[in-house]
Amino acid sequence: MGAGNKRRYILLFGAQGSGKGTQARLLQDYFDIPQVATGDLFRYNLKNQTELGKLAKSYMERGELVPDEVTNAMVRERLSQPDAQEGAILDGYPRNLAQAQALDEMLAEWGGEVTQAIYIEVSEEELLRRLTGRRVCRECQATYHVVFNPPKQEGVCDRCGGELYQRDDDKDEAAIRRRLEIYMKETLPVIEYYRQRGLLTTVNGEQSIGDVNREIVAAVLNSDEQ
Ligand code: ADP
Ligand code: ADP
Numbered sequence: 001m002g003a004g005n006k007r008r009y010i011l012l013f014g015a016q017g018s019g020k021g022t023q024a025r026l027l028q029d030y031f032d033i034p035q036v037a038t039g040d041l042f043r044y045n046l047k048n049q050t051e052l053g054k055l056a057k058s059y060m061e062r063g064e065l066v067p068d069e070v071t072n073a074m075v076r077e078r079l080s081q082p083d084a085q086e087g088a089i090l091d092g093y094p095r096n097l098a099q100a101q102a103l104d105e106m107l108a109e110w111g112g113e114v115t116q117a118i119y120i121e122v123s124e125e126e127l128l129r130r131l132t133g134r135r136v137c138r139e140c141q142a143t144y145h146v147v148f149n150p151p152k153q154e155g156v157c158d159r160c161g162g163e164l165y166q167r168d169d170d171k172d173e174a175a176i177r178r179r180l181e182i183y184m185k186e187t188l189p190v191i192e193y194y195r196q197r198g199l200l201t202t203v204n205g206e207q208s209i210g211d212v213n214r215e216i217v218a219a220v221l222n223s224d225e226q
């Protein structure tokens with residue numbers, strides 16, 4: 001789908017389970033720019049036991065944020081890759097004001113800027129239902145839900161045939177609540193930061209995946225015209 005060749009940095013906000021990953025994958029196909037999900041990048045490094053993965057491990061296990069220097073450097077490296085030269089869909093970053101400022105500086109260095117921030121709003125009750133039923137592909141990280149968005153064949157990824165699993169941090173309700181709490185504390189100020197700059201669109205996340213997607217695409221295309 002050719003949606004123009006403007007360089008776009010689209011930020012997706014929303015608590016864990018609001019559907020950021022699900023939407024980022026749809027947007028990546030629509031706008032032809034990659035999804036950059038810091039959680040996926042950390043999990044990849046963890047799985048491959050890289051230095052970065054070892055550094056991030058204890059924080060991830062506690063459901064806490066990995067230190068900003070580590071996270072910012074990882075994002076800089078990812079956004080420098082050839083496939084991200086026309087922009088990216090950022091999912092899970094920035095998560096606090098220091099990261100938001102680091103991102104602004106990084107993009108300014110490259111003559112870019114944040115083009116649109118989307119906040120996907122979902123009630124806490126619904127978030128818990130979604131997180132406890134979430135399943136993720138080991139190979140391509142696509143997300144499914146056992147009830148709301150099941151794969152065609154149980155336990156198998158529709159996109160790549162990979163095996164689906166449940167993240168450890170989705171099994172533990174205490175860890176889920178801790179992540180939601182940190183989210184509220186650290187990330188709501190970031191959402192405010194973009195709202196004040198007139199870059200934020202809030203979308204009702206309690207609609208079908210397709211309807212949420214249509215609203216986000218409309219908001220992004222609308223911001224192109226401004
Ligand atoms: P996030 O990346 O924000 O944590 P995900 O995209 O992983 O969220 O979605 C969390 C869970 O909710 C997944 O199991 C996903 O399949 C499901 N989900 C996503 N969007 C919707 C929706 N609009 N309605 C119902 N379930 C959804
Ligand atoms: P969730 O949003 O469901 O907590 P993510 O997949 O976004 O999960 O992230 C998993 C873990 O990776 C987080 O709990 C945190 O430890 C780390 N992480 C992800 N994004 C960031 C970030 N922007 N800054 C610091 N740590 C992060």
Ligand code: ZN
Binds near residue numbers: 160
């Ligand atoms: Zn897959």
